[in-house]
Amino acid sequence: MTLREDLFADLPDHPETVAFEPTRQAGLARLERFASRTGRHYASQRNYDLGPARRSTVSALSPWIRHRLITEEEVLRQTLAGNSPSAAMKFIQEVFWRGYFKGWMQQHPSVWVSYQHGLHAARNKLAQSVHKNADYQSAIEGRTGIACFDHWCLELKTTGYLHNHARMWFASIWIFTLRLPWELGADFFLRHLIDGDPASNTLSWRWVGGLHTKGKTYLARPSNIAEYTQGAFDPVGQLAQSAPPLSEDQEHPFVPLTFEPPPTQGEAxxxxxxxxxxxxxxxxxxxxxxxxxxxxxxxxxxxPHAFKQGAVEDAVTQFGAQGRALTTQDWTAAVIKAAEQAGTTQILTAFAPLGPIATKLESLQRDLATAGMTLHQCLRPYDALLWPHATKGFFKLKKMIPTVLTELGVADAKTL
Incomplete structure (x- = not known):
């Protein structure tokens, strides 16, 4: 079975594939190419999923932004260099959604813990039920008989990427038509997406299922799929006709942000x-x-692993020949050895939001303290500015976008 590029061969759109090379140079090149389309073009075309050979409707910048080979601030600055804020606002809002999800989950950390527990429970149920496991295997192998879903499954596994609209359709079909646990779907995405982000992925799946915005779900409709794939798919009669919201017993309390300022001087x-x-x-x-x-x-x-590894290696080369990159489970030994060779007991790193890396750094910090070393996580100024506004729904942050753009210095207050 191969990825069915031919489905989109006759569409009236210029071919534009995106090679997801894990380097800052490649990310900047993609940003430069798409910057002129972040205005009216993006606002009118962004919902169209025309397949992996027709990526001109979206920026496809997420892999580079996710790992901050290029930063949100750089994307906003270049966008506003060629567009008015009003013309580019749809694209600007999409950039801010990423920061919103990160900030919101950081201030509701029990959501990540709950997802981990739910995933563990869902896996246990698969192990106990032949029928549930068979349904799950059919879904992740693209054998459901729902052509669009099966195609997106294969596309994801082949390319490591999906259009955002396809992700929403996929998650809705997974939850409401196939009636599979949302945690298993979120895990499937994280294992295959090169832009997989713990916050964005977890909260997007929760949003589709009606858990993030209580009672508000997303229903994949055949007519919508047909319209925005330009007729490539039309799953009439195959999808759920209603999307009753999922429920959970647990509340997720707000936890205020607290960050220790990193040292301002000294070797590191x-x-x-x-x-x-x-x-x-x-x-x-x-x-x-x-x-x-x-x-x-x-x-x-x-x-995803190859992109992460390549991105870290590329980042290290930015500092010249002195840097190096290692793939290892034993971060403690690697850091202690590098710090001793560098003649310092102080280690600095960018702050890691909730997820596997944050968990790893927590363990590393304890181990280093025992060895007489100190690990400081430095919060990027963009996050420090944005996250305090991500306490409730996106609308609260949305109202603050003009203020944030001004404070970042990427837009003149007079133009907003």
């Missing part, structure tokens, strides 16, 4: 992780640079 080892591959803001002239990548987890696809 700079640690680069997949969470921020442009970390010069944390330490412009480190004694040495070390990049660390976790080994590929069992069941995870090769593409």
């Amino acid at each position: 080892l700079l640690l680069v992780t997949e969470e921020d591959c442009h970390p010069s803001f944390a330490c412009e002239t480190p004694n040495d640079v070390l990049g660390l990548v976790l080994p590929r987890a069992p069941g995870s696809a090769e593409q």
Whole structure:
């Protein structure tokens, strides 16, 4: 079975594939190419999923932004260099959604813990039920008989990427038509998406299922799919006709943000992780640079791991020959050795939001303290500015976008 590019061969759109090369240079090149389309073009075309050979409707910048090979601030600055804020507002809002999800989950940390518990429980149920496991295997292998869903499954596994609209349709079909646990779907995405982000992915799946915005769900409709794939798919009679919201017993309390300011001077080892591959803001002239990548987890696809590894390696090269990147499970030994060679007991790294890297850094921090070393996580100024506004729904943050753009210095208050 191969990816059915021929489905989109006759569409009236210029071919435009995107090669997701894990380098800052490639990300900047894609940003330069798409910047002129972040205005009216994006606003009118962004919902059309025309397949992997027709990516001109969207920026496809998410893999580079996710790992901050390029930053949100750079994207906003270049967007507003060629468009008025009003013309580019749809695109600007999409950039801010990423920061909203990160900030919201950081201030509701029990959501991530609850997802982990739910995923564990869902896997246990699969192991106990032949029928449930068969349904799950049919879904992740693209054998449901729903052509659009099966195609997106294959596209994801082949390319490591899906159009955002397809992600919404996919999640809705998974939850309401196939009636599979949302946690398993979120996990499937994280294992295959090269732009997979714990906050954006978890909260997007919760939003589709009616857990993030209580009672508000997203129903994939055949007519919508037919319209925005320009007739490539039309699953009439195959999809659920209603989307009753999921429920949960647990509440997720708000936890205020607290960050310790990093040291302003002194020698340091700079640690680069997949969470921020442009970390010069944390330490412009480190004694040495070390990049660390976790080994590929069992069941995870090769593409996301290869992109993470390449991104960290590229980040390290930005500091010259002194830097190096390692793929290892034992971060403690690697950091202690690098710090000793660099002649410092102080390690700086970009702040890691909730997720596997944050968990790894927490463990690393405890181990380093025992060894007489200190790990400081430096919060990027963009996040420090944005996250305090991500306490409730996106609308609250949306109202603050003009203020944030002005404070970032990427837009003149007079034009907003």
